[in-house]
Amino acid sequence: MRKKLKNNIMRFAFLLLWAVLLFVVLWGGQMTAPQAYAESTSYSDVLDDLRKDENFSPSTYPTVANDYSLQVIQIAESTNKELFVYVYQPCQSAYPLTATHINMSLSDKVGGIVVDGETVAGSDTSKLYELTLLNSSGVFVKYKVEGLTVSGDIVRYYTISAIYRDYIEGIDPGTGNDNTKTSRAFAVGKQFAAMTTESGVVYSCKYIDFMVIKDPFVDFLAYGTYDGFDLIFGNVDYTDIHYIAFTPDRQIDTLKEADVTYTTQDYTLNADGPDTGYTYGKKSEPQFKTLTGEEKVGVDGYAEYTWKSIYTSRDFMATTTLTGDAKTQVENSEFVLVFLATKCKEQSLTDLMQGHYKRVTGTKVSDVSILRLMFETDGVTYNLGVVMDRQEGDDIAGNKPEYNDGSCVDGFMTAIMIIALLILFIILWPVLPYIAKAVVWVISLPFKAIKAIVKAVKKKKPKDTGQTVSKTAKAPQPKVIKATQNKTSAEKPKGKNKR
Numbered sequence: 001m002r003k004k005l006k007n008n009i010m011r012f013a014f015l016l017l018w019a020v021l022l023f024v025v026l027w028g029g030q031m032t033a034p035q036a037y038a039e040s041t042s043y044s045d046v047l048d049d050l051r052k053d054e055n056f057s058p059s060t061y062p063t064v065a066n067d068y069s070l071q072v073i074q075i076a077e078s079t080n081k082e083l084f085v086y087v088y089q090p091c092q093s094a095y096p097l098t099a100t101h102i103n104m105s106l107s108d109k110v111g112g113i114v115v116d117g118e119t120v121a122g123s124d125t126s127k128l129y130e131l132t133l134l135n136s137s138g139v140f141v142k143y144k145v146e147g148l149t150v151s152g153d154i155v156r157y158y159t160i161s162a163i164y165r166d167y168i169e170g171i172d173p174g175t176g177n178d179n180t181k182t183s184r185a186f187a188v189g190k191q192f193a194a195m196t197t198e199s200g201v202v203y204s205c206k207y208i209d210f211m212v213i214k215d216p217f218v219d220f221l222a223y224g225t226y227d228g229f230d231l232i233f234g235n236v237d238y239t240d241i242h243y244i245a246f247t248p249d250r251q252i253d254t255l256k257e258a259d260v261t262y263t264t265q266d267y268t269l270n271a272d273g274p275d276t277g278y279t280y281g282k283k284s285e286p287q288f289k290t291l292t293g294e295e296k297v298g299v300d301g302y303a304e305y306t307w308k309s310i311y312t313s314r315d316f317m318a319t320t321t322l323t324g325d326a327k328t329q330v331e332n333s334e335f336v337l338v339f340l341a342t343k344c345k346e347q348s349l350t351d352l353m354q355g356h357y358k359r360v361t362g363t364k365v366s367d368v369s370i371l372r373l374m375f376e377t378d379g380v381t382y383n384l385g386v387v388m389d390r391q392e393g394d395d396i397a398g399n400k401p402e403y404n405d406g407s408c409v410d411g412f413m414t415a416i417m418i419i420a421l422l423i424l425f426i427i428l429w430p431v432l433p434y435i436a437k438a439v440v441w442v443i444s445l446p447f448k449a450i451k452a453i454v455k456a457v458k459k460k461k462p463k464d465t466g467q468t469v470s471k472t473a474k475a476p477q478p479k480v481i482k483a484t485q486n487k488t489s490a491e492k493p494k495g496k497n498k499r
Contacts, residue, residue, distance in 0.1 A: 043134045046142035049076060050086060061139055064090035068171055070099050070163045075192045077201060081150040085131065085143045087163065092139045099131050099143055100183060101286075103162040103371050103385060106151075110159045110372060111191055111208025114381040120257075126161060126372040126385050128261045128286045155195050160188040161210045161371070161385025175391060178325050179218055182367050183390035187212065211373055212249040213388035217329040218368045219243060221320055222344070222397035223299050238344035239299040240397070242365050245313060245333035246388075248373070252335070255310050256381070257374035258291045260339050261390075263367040271358040286367065289339055297338045311336040326398030340365060366392035 050056045053074070061073075067090035074086040089097050105111075107124040114120060131143040150156065167181040175181055189210045195202045221241040244260065266281035291309035298306030307319060316336040330336065344362030369390040374383045428435065 065094040083145040101164040105159040108157045158192040216246040218393040219398040242340040252375040254376040259372040269360040307338040
C-alpha cells in the first residue's frame with residue numbers, strides 16, 4: 001500500500017513539473033524578471049523645442065561644412081528648474097562639434113552702459129558655466145547648463161557674451177606667441193529674459209554690447225627665497241606671480257574691474273635622470289576672481305615684491321624685469337591683470353637608482369580667460385562681457401628667476417653668516433692645529449686597524465706537522481764566514497796603541 005502511494009506521489013510531481021515547463025514555453029515571452037532601473041530624465045528633441053516658436057524656420061540655418069563656429073539661437077527653462085541652450089553649429093553634419101562652456105551673467109547690468117548712481121554688485125559679474133550635450137538634429141544641438149538652478153524671480157536674465165568649444169589644431173588660429181590655446185570662444189552678445197506670467201513663461205531676447213580681447217598673453221614671474229643652507233644643498237622656494245597682458249578692441253581710459261577664470265593643477269618635474277618629465281595631478285574646476293585693483297598679490301614676507309591686480313602695461317613693466325617674448329608681448333599690450341600667486345619648490349636630490357638629479361614641484365595654471373571688464377571711457381562707465389579664448393602660458397618665467405633680486409633681507413642674512421664664520425675662524429685659530437690632528441687621527445683609525453690586522457696575519461706561522469717540506473720550500477743554508485785576505489785574527493793595525 002505504501003509503495004503504491006509513493007509511486008502515485010512521484011507520478012503527480014512528474015506531471016506537475018511538465019505542466020510548469022509547458023507554461024514557461026508557451027507564456028515565457030510575456031514574462032520578465034523584476035529589474036531595477038536607475039533614475040533618468042528624458043529630454044525632448046531639439047527640433048521639437050525650436051518649432052514651438054512660430055518664427056523659427058530650419059531653412060534659415062544651412063549646413064556649411066567648413067564653418068566651425070557655434071551660434072546660440074535660443075534658451076529655455078524646464079519645469080525642473082534647468083536651463084537649456086540651443087545652438088546652431090553649421091558644420092555639425094560633416095564635422096561634429098561639442099560646446100563646452102558659456103560665459104554668462106544672471107544680471108541685466110552686463111552688456112552696456114552703467115547708469116550714473118547705479119550700483120554694480122557681485123551678482124552682476126560673469127561666470128563660466130559648463131555645458132552638457134543632450135541631443136542634436138542636423139545642425140541644431142541642445143545643451144543643458146550645469147551648476148545653475150532657475151531662480152524664483154518673476155523676471156530672470158541670462159546675459160550670454162560667449163560660447164566655447166575645444167581648440168582644434170590646424171583649423172583655429174594660434175596665439176602668435178609662446179602660449180597654447182585650450183578653448184576657442186565665439187561671440188554671442190545676447191541677453192535673454194524669461195518672465196513668468198499667468199499663461200506661462202514668456203521669453204524675449206535683445207542684442208547687447210561686448211568686448212573682444214586682442215592678442216592676450218598669459219605668463220608668470222618667478223621669485224625665489226632661500227638661506228645659506230638652501231644654497232649649499234641646492235634647494236630654492238619660489239613664488240610664481242601669474243598675470244594676463246592684453247589689448248581691448250576699443251579705447252579704455254580707466255580699467256575699474258575684471259572677471260577672470262582659470263584652472264590649477266599640481267605637477268612634479270624631474271628635470272634630469274632616468275624618469276625625466278612632468279607628472280600632473282587632477283585639474284581643478286574653473287576658478288573665478290573679480291579684480292578691482294585693490295587686491296594684493298605677492299611673495300610672503302617681502303613687501304617689495306607685491307603687486308596690485310590691475311595695471312597699465314607701462315606701469316607693470318616698471319615693477320619687474322622681463323625678458324624674451326614676455327618683454328615683447330607686455331610692451332605691445334595696454335593692460336595687465338595680476339590674479340594669482342602659487343608656490344614652487346626646486347630641490348637637488350640623490351637616489352641610488354637615479355643618482356643626482358633636480359626635482360621641481362609646483363602648480364600649473366591654465367584655461368585662463370577674461371570674462372568681463374568694467375571701465376571708463378570719455379567719462380562714461382561700461383560693464384561688458386568679454387570674448388577671449390582660454391589659454392595657458394609656457395613653463396618659463398617671464399623674468400629671470402631671481403632670488404628676490406638682491407633683497408635687503410637676504411643680503412643682510414648672508415652678511416651675518418659670513419661674519420659669523422670669520423669670527424669663529426679667528427677664535428679657533430690657536431687650537432686649529434690640534435683640531436686638525438684630532439680629525440686626521442679619527443679618520444686614520446680605521447686604516448690603522450686594518451694595517452694591524454694584516455700585519456698580524458703575516459706574522460702568524462704554520463704549526464710543525466712533521467710532514468716533508470715541499471719542493472718549493474727552501475732548506476736553511478749554513479752561514480759561511482769568509483776570512484779577510486792576507487789578514488789574521490791576531491794582526492793589528494799599524495801605529496801607536498791608544499788607551
